[in-house]
Amino acid sequence: MALPQTPDSNPIDYIDDEDFIALEIPLDVNGERLDKVLASSLPDYSRNRLKSWVEAGAVTVDGKVTKARYLLRGGESIKVFPQEMPEQFAFSPEDIPLEVVYEDESIIVVNKPPGLVVHPAAGNWTGTLLNALLFQYPELKNLPRAGIVHRLDKDTSGLMVVARTALAQTALVRQLQERTVGRRYLAWVWGEAPTQGKVLASVGRDQRDRLKMAAGSAHGKPAATMFRRLAKGAFEGSATTLLECRLETGRTHQIRVHLESLGFPLLGDQVYRKKTPGIAKSLPFERQALHAFALSLEHPDTLKTMTWFRLPPEDLMTLLSQVGMSADDLPKESVLLASLNSD
Incomplete structure (x- = not known):
């Protein structure tokens, strides 16, 4: 040398x-x-x-x-x-509890809790979903990103699918690209949203704040979000709405950005807060009220459609009553399954 x-x-x-x-x-x-x-x-x-x-x-x-x-x-x-630098630990196994909804030789479906980062990056080199997966499924070290094919924001809870084989990963990425994966979210927003709607607006990096995304960005990618109203409520005189959202694309922060662009920011969102009422400071909820509650896809091996459904975590169930709603306002699994399978 x-x-x-x-x-x-x-x-x-x-x-x-x-x-x-x-x-x-x-x-x-x-x-x-x-x-x-x-x-x-x-x-x-x-x-x-x-x-x-x-x-x-x-x-x-x-x-x-x-x-x-x-x-x-x-x-x-x-x-x-x-x-040793933090990134050296990025792909190290860590004993972090995971709620595994389903697993077989090809795929794993997990219900991600709020507060868990999906993939290591600057500021979060350890303690991620990827680290947890490597501990429970050591073979994932042989796959790109440990089999992870899509993400949820750190403070968004809900269902995610992970590949266990290279063939399964390729098949899942293809389905995501072809927009055949059914993904449904529950979103609690400020304001009285219409009964249903569709947002067609590109999503790209905010030119004034590089840490944020923006709707209608000239440099963004096409994005589409469909929504329907499930319930209306209120918090100390300010209207709230529970929406079911369906993604046709999967851009970063898409639901949060699209709904804010309509004037319906998510409850608890600390980043996208335009038209958030002043009373929001009194609501004891400090993460975006967003939960990926349903997932539907074609199994990479059997080619059969499979669907999973998970109710929101405890903090969102508590939020329901705080904003004048109840568990009866949540989608019924039987109705949802039929809807997902027809997407």
């Missing part, structure tokens, strides 16, 4: 030890910042990673912890103690 070079191209002693990397800095490296010398000397690591190690006290200069902007005099001995 070629020796790392200093900014003036003189070689540095490079010792790859079991516990640390040792760098002997030449005398003529004078006035250079520590972070710059580290980046030049250790090109296999990103600048951000090296900086994070310095800030974490994992880099010493002559035995002392210092700062990234520290100016070297030349002749120092530097030790770098590589730290």
Whole structure:
């Protein structure tokens, strides 16, 4: 392996030890910042990673912890103690409880609780559904994304299907692309929504806030959401509506963005809140009131249509009474099954 070079191209002693990397800095490296010398000397690591190690006290200069902007005099001995980065644990099994609704040799259907992130990403490298799946089904490590073919937002609860084989994953992705997977959601919104409707508006990244999505975006992808009203209610004088939503496409935040664009933001939504009444602050519910309660698909092996149904979790069942509704307002499984199978 070629020796790392200093900014003036003189070689540095490079010792790859079991516990640390040792760098002997030449005398003529004078006035250079520590972070710059580290980046030049250790090109296999990103600048951000090296900086994070310095800030974490994992880099010493002559035995002392210092700062990234520290100016070297030349002749120092530097030790770098590589730290494991969060993403290294992203695909590690974790013993996280899962409610498995159905499983066979090809697919798994889970009822995701609110608060559980589906896939590891920045800010959530561990404690995800993927980590839980790898613990319970170790063979999923051989599949892209551990067999996950679609997602739910962190604070959205409900049914998801996961593939257990490459063939099943291909078949499920095809069904999602062809829009033959039946997905129904329950959504509690502010306002008195019409008895039924369909939203046709592209969904894409909000140009003013890159953390949000926006309806009608010129850079977005086509999206369609159908809905029907199940019940009307109220909270301290402000109208509320329980909707059943059906997705024809599966864009990020689609239901939340589409309903907000109509003036019906979801109860508890902390991001899409236009036209949310002031009284909303008094409602003790702080996640978007959205639950994927029904799922229908063609089994990858048998080619038979299979359907699953799950009532909302406890927090949403409590919300029903808080906004003047009851469990009787929820869809009946027998009626729903017939409806899903005719999608």
